[in-house]
Amino acid sequence: MREDLGLYDYRPWDERLPIRWPNGARLALWVAPNIEFYELEPPANPQRKAWPRPIPDIQGYGTRDYGNRVGHMRMMELLDTYGVRGSISLSVALCEHHPEIIDLCAERNWEFFSHGIYNTRYVYGMDEDQERSVIEDSVRTIAKHTGQQCAGYLAPALTHTERTLDLFSEAGGLYTCDLFHDDQPTPVKVRSGKPFVSVPYSLELNDTIVYVVNRVEPRRYGEMIRQAFDRLYREGEQGGTVMCVPLHAYQVAHPHRMRAFEDALAYVTGHSDVWVTTAREIAKYYVEHYYDQAVARWGAA
Amino acid sequence: MPLDPDYLKYPHRRYGMDHDRYEWSMLARRKPVTWPGGARVALWVNLAVQFFPLNQSGRPFRPPGGMSTPYPDLRHFTLRDYGNRVGLYRCLEALDAAAITPTFSVNAAIAEKYPQLLDRLNRSGNEILASSWHMDTLHHGELPRYEEEELVQRSLETLRAAVDAPVVGWLSPGRSQSGNTPDLLAAAGIRYMGDWINDELPYPFATDYGELIALPLSLELDDQFIIQNNLHSEWEYADQVKDACDYLLAEAESTGQGRLLALSVHPWLMGQPHRIAALESLLRHISGKSGIWSAPARDIVAAWERQRV
8 A cells, every 4th residue: 555646746726727618618517427337236345345234235226226217317307408418427337237328318419438337346356457357348338338438437436446547548548537636637647658637526516425425405405516616616717627516316316306406507507607518528628728738837647 | 366256247237127126117208107186296105103122133233213322222212102102193183284194104013012003093094004023123135034934924914913904015124125025025915015215106026926016115205314314404304395295296297297205204203392393384385285196005006006008
């Protein structure tokens, strides 16, 4: 184990890049629906239990299955209403289990990126070849079912090894959502030496963290989103910021939570100078316009 | 050393579910369900009539709401028993005032401990769902099948002997099941169960002894989940239920598909004097809406069954 993986260099916020997003936007907004498949009877991982109760944990399983059966359509139609294309953090086995959901998202030109095979399979304990095979499987599966080249990664159930980002870059990846250290994209050092960036993914605004870990009230979640937006929008005048709202249909799409979320979404998409986009587009734009400048100033690659 | 190579095998990676209990199906794409009288939302209010034993085993986990201090935990024992003595009657009055029909899920131990209470529920003609023996007889994956079979049979025999109407619905303590539970329930004459929370309408569920119907009892809208697990106030809980009611009514209107509002209420919780007004408020809100059909679980299941192809 190492004290710090040294994935990025220190950069103080008051010296951030004066980023301007397309059309002079000061804030890039992306919404990340996590579309996940949890297994009823996953194999045991030596370092992490998949379910708190003995298998079959029908409460945990049913909670997640609800997202695909009931919640997905609600969440998707709400994003349609506000002109948001989702950037999907995908348990890629869902391409096989629930292709109807994949088709609905593909029709809308949403972005698909890898969130592992299943959210009940963890990389803890894998050697390099094993983890590479999981990453390559996920890239291959997305290409096969959606025609998209997978550009981004959010590790399954946020399980990592020291090599995760190196391996994803080698598999053709461009960005990671696994790092929560900044409100702007930053270069990430990977052994391939290829450009690779972190696109901010707010774990603090992730509905599962909000509702399950922090046990927040639905209307308070709406306020949190508005308050985060107000601050990032204001600061974006000095240097473009990124705001991400990570969602799970099994959390946000319950009937007692939709209205409060809709109010917040209407608010943030109702402003000018907001680039409503996907993570891949943010990563590409940053690499094309700001990556070299950032590396020259703070080092990376 | 790498992980066991089997960890990278995915034997159930295929179309549909990773088990054979039910079909994969998106709610929005099903044939629309309609409710009697043209109602848009069916309302199932389930009152939990529970016994939490003082000598709780806590295996394989502490039942939600169970004893939590060293024996004898009179504190939690009596707080829960309050529901059977006081809270339930307050809830009944609130339901009556709103003209809402409840359903009761009852631990069979209640029949032995408080026969007067069960008599009263029986005489009201309201539906009674079986809820195992008591809150510490959890159905779970480590329970031997023969023990669970005996538990199901003993619970059903006891309740059926005390209740005139057929007892054909089931709710497991802690919403926990083993892999055998659905088979054992179907074999014992149960027709529907509320344990699976993956849907918002009834759906067919396969067992070795014929089909069951899953009638999902929302956990996210359960009073205990919101107030005790999430630590929200009773008024916040009332707002969430009202928001859910309004949302489902609007969705049913815009899609032409009937919806189900399934509320799990614990009399030991909402029947406290400082909380009952919040329950009254949300019940008034719901009953003040047009398009709500309040019915016992059996009628909701029957209405759904009549529309199956």
